[in-house]
Amino acid sequence: MTTIKDVARAAGVSVSTVSHVLSGRRPISEPTRLRVLEAIERLGYRPNRLAQGLVSKSSRSLGLLVPDLANPFFGSMAEAMEIAAHDRGYSVILCNTNLDPKREADYLSMLLSRQVDGLLYFPGTRVPNRALLEAVAAGVPVVVVDERIDNLPGVFVDNFDGGRQLGRLLAQLGHRSLLFIGGPEGLPTVTDRLNGLRAGLAEGGSAPTNLLLRFGEYRASHGYETIHVCAREGVFAAVGDERPTAVVAANDMIALGALRALRELQLQVPRDCSLTGFDGVEFTAMITPSLTTVQQPSTRVATAAVELLLQRIESGENHRDRAAQRQQAHDDQAEVAPVIPHVVLPVTLVVRESVAPPPPQR
Amino acid sequence: MTTIKDVARAAGVSVSTVSHVLSGRRPISEPTRLRVLEAIERLGYRPNRLAQGLVSKSSRSLGLLVPDLANPFFGSMAEAMEIAAHDRGYSVILCNTNLDPKREADYLSMLLSRQVDGLLYFPGTRVPNRALLEAVAAGVPVVVVDERIDNLPGVFVDNFDGGRQLGRLLAQLGHRSLLFIGGPEGLPTVTDRLNGLRAGLAEGGSAPTNLLLRFGEYRASHGYETIHVCAREGVFAAVGDERPTAVVAANDMIALGALRALRELQLQVPRDCSLTGFDGVEFTAMITPSLTTVQQPSTRVATAAVELLLQRIESGENHRDRAAQRQQAHDDQAEVAPVIPHVVLPVTLVVRESVAPPPPQR
DNA sequence: TATCGAAATCAAAACGTTTTGATTACCAGG
DNA sequence: CCTGGTAATCAAAACGTTTTGATTTCGATA
Structure with missing residues (x-):
C-alpha cells in the first residue's frame, strides 16, 4: 500500500507538507x-482512515441497529439512512439485532470498540435495552428511530394520530367489533397506535363493544397465525357484536399475513371483514385488495x-467529558435539565380497497 | 477513554504484558x-479497533454493496450476510449503490480507504463496473453475489434452470404466447433466466410463436408500467397467438407490479393471464393470487x-503481493491459471395460484 | 537598517495497539 | 558448576496519520 x-x-x-496540502490547514x-x-x-495514494481515525479520535462512521432487514419497512429506512449518512461523509456499520437483546449488547460493544461516532437505533422489543443505556452513559450520541423512548432523543411519527385516523374511519363505517393485532406488547409504537385507535373510535361515534387484542412480532407470520388461532377459538364464528368486522394490524407485514389467513378462512376482504395496516410500504398499493394503511x-x-x-x-454533545461539564454547570448555576429532542413527523391515512362497512348482521 | x-x-x-494477556501469545x-x-x-477497558487495525493491517470488516435495500430480496440477503459475517467476527459496512455506477465507484474508494478486508458485491446494472475491477486489481478479495461475472468469484443460483422449469410448466399448460418482463438488459441473471425459459418452453413442447421481451429495472414500478405500456400498444387487445397468455417477470417485484396493472386492466390472473415471478420472497406466498415463482x-x-x-x-489470496507471487510462480514453473470459483446453488419451482392454462381463444 | 509578521516548510510527538528482541530468574541436564 | 532452555516480563519500534512548535526566508514597515 502506498502511504503518505x-x-x-x-x-x-516532508510528510507534514503532504498532509497540509490535503487538509488545506496551512498555506x-x-x-x-x-x-x-x-x-x-x-502513486494512487489513498489516506488510511484507520490511521486518520486514530489521531482524530473519530471514525466518521455510525452504527445502525435494525431488527429485521427482510421487512421492507426497515429495508427502506436503512437505505435512506445510509444514503443520508454517506452524503454527509459518514459510513454505516450494519447490525442485525434480530429482536435479540443479547445480540444487541454484543453489537453495541463491537461498535464502541470501532469508535463509531454515533448510533442509529431501532428498538426491536421491550425498551430500553440495558446495553444501549450503558453506551449512552459512555457518551456515545444515540438517536432512536421509529420509537419513542422518554430519555433518549428520537425521531418517529405520530402513531397516536395514525391510530386515531384509522379509528375514526372504521367507526364512521359502522364497525363496533374489532380485532387489533399488535406488535410486541408494551412497545410504544404499538401502544400509541392502539390508544389512538381507541380515541378515534370514540370520536367517530362508536365506543366499541368489542375490541380484541393480540400481541406478537412485527411479522407476516404473526398476522397469519393470529387469525388462524382466533378462528380456531371461534372468534369469527361468533354472532352479533361478538364477531369482529374489522382487523386492525399494527403494521403492514402483520396485515399481509392476516389477509392471507382471512382468505384461507373464506372471509373476503373487505366484504366480510375490513383490514388495515400501518407504515405504508410499497406493496400495500400493489396487493389485492390494496391495503388501507x-x-x-x-x-x-x-x-x-x-x-x-x-x-x-458535531456539536460535541457527546464525549465522556459530559459528566464533567454537567458538574461544572452545577457549580456555576442552577442546572438546566438537558433537552431531549423528540422529532415527531405527521402521518397520512391512505384509504384503499381493504375497508368497507361491516356486513349486515347474521 | 481508557486505554491499554x-x-x-x-x-x-507493562503495556506489552496486558497485550499478551489479551492475545495469549506469550505465557x-x-x-x-x-x-x-x-x-x-x-476500568471497563475495550480495545480500540482502529489501533488494532493499524498494526494488524486488517480492519476485520467487509464492504457490502447492494443496489436497493427496499427490495425485500436484497434486504433478506443483506441480513443473512451480515449475520454470517458477524458470526465470524467481521463487521459489515453498508453501501447503497442505487444502481448508480458513479456511486459504486465512490463507495469502493471509501471502502479501500477504510481498509476493508473484502467486498460482497451485488451488481446492479451492466457488469462489470470499472471501479470494481480496479479494486480487484488492487488486491481486495471480492465475491460477487447473485450474479455471474466470468472473471470474478461468485455465488449465485442456477438461473437457467429456474427459467427452464418455468418454461416447461407454462408450455405444458399450453401457453404459446408470452410476455417476458426482464430486469436490466444484459445482466447475466436476466439473460440466463430468459434463455432457460426458452429452453424450457421448447422442452415442454411449445416453440413459442410469440415471445415479447421488455427490459428495465428490477422494481415493481417497472412491471406495472410495462404492462400498461403494452396495453396501450394494443398487446393485450390482439387476438390469436398475438395476445400473450402468460407474463413471466424476471423477479418477484416486477411480478407484483405487473399483477396490479393486469388487475387495473380487468385482466384476471390466472384466468385471463398467467403470471410468474422469480426469487421467492416472502410476500409471494401471501398475496392474492399467490405467486408461482x-x-x-x-x-x-x-x-x-x-x-x-x-x-x-484468510488464505491470503489477497494482498498486492499477489502480482509478485504470480511472477514468482511464472519463473518457477508453468503458470497455473488461477481458479475462479463459482458456487451455483439449486432453485426450486414453487407452483401457486397465479398460473393456469390459457383461456380459450376468442 | 533593524524589526516584525506572514508564508512556507520541516521535524517530532502523539494517537492506541501489536510485535519483537532483551533481560532476568530459574531449573534441569551434563 | 557450567550450559541451555524456558517462563515471565519489559522496553522500544512500528503501523499511517494529524498537529504543533520550530526554523527559514522574505518583503514591508518604522
Missing part, C-alpha cells in the same frame, strides 16, 4: 502543491434521524 | 494475569458468499 510517506518522498517534501506554495498532487495521483414519510424519518444524530455529534 | 496504558498502570505491569503468570483481567474489568435458497446463497469471501481473505 511514499508521497512525500516522491514529491521531495502551501503553488509549485509544491502541484508536485504533491501529481505524486498522489501518480397509515403512510409514514419514511425517507423523511430516516434523514431527520441522521440529521439529528450528526448535529449531536 | 491505563490498564497496565492499574495492574502494575503470563497466573497472578499477573488475574491482576490484569481485574484491572480491565474495573422460483425459490432461491437466499440464506444459503448469503452464507456461502460470506464463507467464500472469508476463505479467500
Whole structure:
C-alpha cells in the first residue's frame, strides 16, 4: 500500500507538507502543491482512515441497529439512512439485532470498540435495552428511530394520530367489533397506535363493544397465525357484536399475513371483514385488495434521524467529558435539565380497497 | 477513554504484558494475569479497533454493496450476510449503490480507504463496473453475489434452470404466447433466466410463436408500467397467438407490479393471464393470487458468499503481493491459471395460484 | 537598517495497539 | 558448576496519520 510517506518522498517534501496540502490547514506554495498532487495521483495514494481515525479520535462512521432487514419497512429506512449518512461523509456499520437483546449488547460493544461516532437505533422489543443505556452513559450520541423512548432523543411519527385516523374511519363505517393485532406488547409504537385507535373510535361515534387484542412480532407470520388461532377459538364464528368486522394490524407485514389467513378462512376482504395496516410500504398499493394503511414519510424519518444524530455529534454533545461539564454547570448555576429532542413527523391515512362497512348482521 | 496504558498502570505491569494477556501469545503468570483481567474489568477497558487495525493491517470488516435495500430480496440477503459475517467476527459496512455506477465507484474508494478486508458485491446494472475491477486489481478479495461475472468469484443460483422449469410448466399448460418482463438488459441473471425459459418452453413442447421481451429495472414500478405500456400498444387487445397468455417477470417485484396493472386492466390472473415471478420472497406466498415463482435458497446463497469471501481473505489470496507471487510462480514453473470459483446453488419451482392454462381463444 | 509578521516548510510527538528482541530468574541436564 | 532452555516480563519500534512548535526566508514597515 502506498502511504503518505511514499508521497512525500516522491514529491521531495516532508510528510507534514503532504498532509497540509490535503487538509488545506496551512498555506502551501503553488509549485509544491502541484508536485504533491501529481505524486498522489501518480502513486494512487489513498489516506488510511484507520490511521486518520486514530489521531482524530473519530471514525466518521455510525452504527445502525435494525431488527429485521427482510421487512421492507426497515429495508427502506436503512437505505435512506445510509444514503443520508454517506452524503454527509459518514459510513454505516450494519447490525442485525434480530429482536435479540443479547445480540444487541454484543453489537453495541463491537461498535464502541470501532469508535463509531454515533448510533442509529431501532428498538426491536421491550425498551430500553440495558446495553444501549450503558453506551449512552459512555457518551456515545444515540438517536432512536421509529420509537419513542422518554430519555433518549428520537425521531418517529405520530402513531397516536395514525391510530386515531384509522379509528375514526372504521367507526364512521359502522364497525363496533374489532380485532387489533399488535406488535410486541408494551412497545410504544404499538401502544400509541392502539390508544389512538381507541380515541378515534370514540370520536367517530362508536365506543366499541368489542375490541380484541393480540400481541406478537412485527411479522407476516404473526398476522397469519393470529387469525388462524382466533378462528380456531371461534372468534369469527361468533354472532352479533361478538364477531369482529374489522382487523386492525399494527403494521403492514402483520396485515399481509392476516389477509392471507382471512382468505384461507373464506372471509373476503373487505366484504366480510375490513383490514388495515400501518407504515405504508410499497406493496400495500400493489396487493389485492390494496391495503388501507397509515403512510409514514419514511425517507423523511430516516434523514431527520441522521440529521439529528450528526448535529449531536458535531456539536460535541457527546464525549465522556459530559459528566464533567454537567458538574461544572452545577457549580456555576442552577442546572438546566438537558433537552431531549423528540422529532415527531405527521402521518397520512391512505384509504384503499381493504375497508368497507361491516356486513349486515347474521 | 481508557486505554491499554491505563490498564497496565492499574495492574502494575507493562503495556506489552496486558497485550499478551489479551492475545495469549506469550505465557503470563497466573497472578499477573488475574491482576490484569481485574484491572480491565474495573476500568471497563475495550480495545480500540482502529489501533488494532493499524498494526494488524486488517480492519476485520467487509464492504457490502447492494443496489436497493427496499427490495425485500436484497434486504433478506443483506441480513443473512451480515449475520454470517458477524458470526465470524467481521463487521459489515453498508453501501447503497442505487444502481448508480458513479456511486459504486465512490463507495469502493471509501471502502479501500477504510481498509476493508473484502467486498460482497451485488451488481446492479451492466457488469462489470470499472471501479470494481480496479479494486480487484488492487488486491481486495471480492465475491460477487447473485450474479455471474466470468472473471470474478461468485455465488449465485442456477438461473437457467429456474427459467427452464418455468418454461416447461407454462408450455405444458399450453401457453404459446408470452410476455417476458426482464430486469436490466444484459445482466447475466436476466439473460440466463430468459434463455432457460426458452429452453424450457421448447422442452415442454411449445416453440413459442410469440415471445415479447421488455427490459428495465428490477422494481415493481417497472412491471406495472410495462404492462400498461403494452396495453396501450394494443398487446393485450390482439387476438390469436398475438395476445400473450402468460407474463413471466424476471423477479418477484416486477411480478407484483405487473399483477396490479393486469388487475387495473380487468385482466384476471390466472384466468385471463398467467403470471410468474422469480426469487421467492416472502410476500409471494401471501398475496392474492399467490405467486408461482422460483425459490432461491437466499440464506444459503448469503452464507456461502460470506464463507467464500472469508476463505479467500484468510488464505491470503489477497494482498498486492499477489502480482509478485504470480511472477514468482511464472519463473518457477508453468503458470497455473488461477481458479475462479463459482458456487451455483439449486432453485426450486414453487407452483401457486397465479398460473393456469390459457383461456380459450376468442 | 533593524524589526516584525506572514508564508512556507520541516521535524517530532502523539494517537492506541501489536510485535519483537532483551533481560532476568530459574531449573534441569551434563 | 557450567550450559541451555524456558517462563515471565519489559522496553522500544512500528503501523499511517494529524498537529504543533520550530526554523527559514522574505518583503514591508518604522
